[in-house]
Amino acid sequence: MTGLEPDELRHRLFEAVEPLKVSPDAYERIRAGVIRRRWMRVPAMAFGGLALAGLIGVAYVVSEPRISSTLVEPAAPLFTQTAGTTTVRTPTSSSVQGGSAGGPARPPATQASSQSPSPVMETSPAPSPSATAGRPSVTPSNFNSAPLPSPVAVPAKKGDIDGDGVDDTPHLSGNTLTVTLSRVGSATVTLSEVASPLTFSITDIDTDGYGELIVQLGGNADSRTFTVIKLTPARQLRQLSGPPLPLSAGLAGTHGDGFKCEPQTPGTLVVAAGDSTGDRTYLVTSTTWQLTGEGFQAVGAPMSSTVDLHTADSPFTAGCGIA
Structure with a gap:
């Protein structure tokens, strides 16, 4: 029980829930x-917008990468090779200050040395004369x-090297052979x-x-040796190498060699040994x-036969127009 009379309780409840009266x-x-x-x-929203913009600016400044003022150059190649010299380059780096005797070396505290190590030059030895004696040299002017x-x-007519139908005549000066060609100028080659006389x-x-030049290299009364020189597409005279070169012709004791250009099979050279x-x-x-x-290739298998020089022509001669 509340201790209030029913009338008093009803009066208080009525006052509590009495609706508000509308007034101006x-x-x-x-x-x-x-x-x-x-x-x-409105000011609260404006302040919030400014605060958000400030946060965005701070985040941008913090996240933006810093541009270093140090210029980094690409490293030079360790090896630079020329025609006869090899240069060894030491990579450029900051100098290191030496520590005390027996102690480790420590990097400088504030600045690096401006001096770079000097490059070390190593000169390859020049080839010996014996290594280059057998190499034919080619004039590079027509390269x-x-x-x-x-x-x-x-095929080209006999005596025509550059394919113009006119005879070409080589000239010898020391070991250098020079041919004046009417369509491509002079070409030279030096032989070992x-x-x-030529x-x-x-x-x-x-x-x-285009005609090939067959030149006698050496020999004696019994046997001679020859080489073949070709005019290349680069307008150079080049001495060919590889089998069956050098060509040999003649009889020396019980052995004989010879060669001839085979008219029955154009483009071929027949080499005989007996x-x-x-x-x-x-x-x-x-x-x-x-x-x-610029080389010879064997065609088919070698053929063997018995030749009696009493009744047959000797196969041990120089052909292809050699006198």
């Missing part, structure tokens, strides 16, 4: 409160020249050895419209070679 004064107070809260909201003009005839022939071995089996009788092996590009 109450309405004005409510309206003034709403306007006051609205004006307070970037235009391709050879088209030949006027295939060459017979004097013995040569010009014949189109590979039937490409050993005596009796009185002027020889067992001869003949190999056919084809000139392709």
Whole structure:
């Protein structure tokens, strides 16, 4: 029990729940409160926007990468090789200050040395004369020249090197052979050895419209040796190498060698080698070679036969127009 009489309790409840009476004064107070809260909201929103913009600016400054003022240059290659010299470059780095005796070296505290290590030069030894004696040298003046003009005839006529139909004559000065060509100018080649007076022939071995130069290198009364020189597409004279070069011709004791250009098979060279089996009788092996590009390739299998020099022509001679 509350200790209140029923009438008193009813009166108090009625006062508590009595509805508010609408009046102009109450309405004005409510309206003034709403306007006051609205004006307070605008500065609060503005302050919040400024605070957010400040946070964004701070985040941008913190996250922006710093540009270093130190210029980093690419490292130079460790090795720079020229035609006869090899240069060893030491990578450039800051100098290191040495520690005390027996102690470790420590980097400088504030600044690095401006001096870089000097490059070390190592000079390769020059090739010995014996290593270069057998190498034919080629004049580089025609290295970037235009391709050879088209030949006027295939195969080229005998004596024609540059394919113009006109005879070309080589000239010898020391070991250097020079040919003045009407369409491509002068071309030279230096040989390790060459017979004097000059013995040569010009014949189109590979039937490409440009004649090859066959030159005697050396020899004696019994046997001679020859090489083949070709005009390359770069307008250079180049001494060919590899089997069956150098070509040999003649009889020396019981052994004989010879070569000839085979007219029945254009573009080929037949090389013969034989050993005596009796009185002027020889067992001869003949190999056919084809000139392709700047080298010879064997064609088919070698053929063997017995040759009696009493009744047959000697295969041990120099052919292809050599006198």
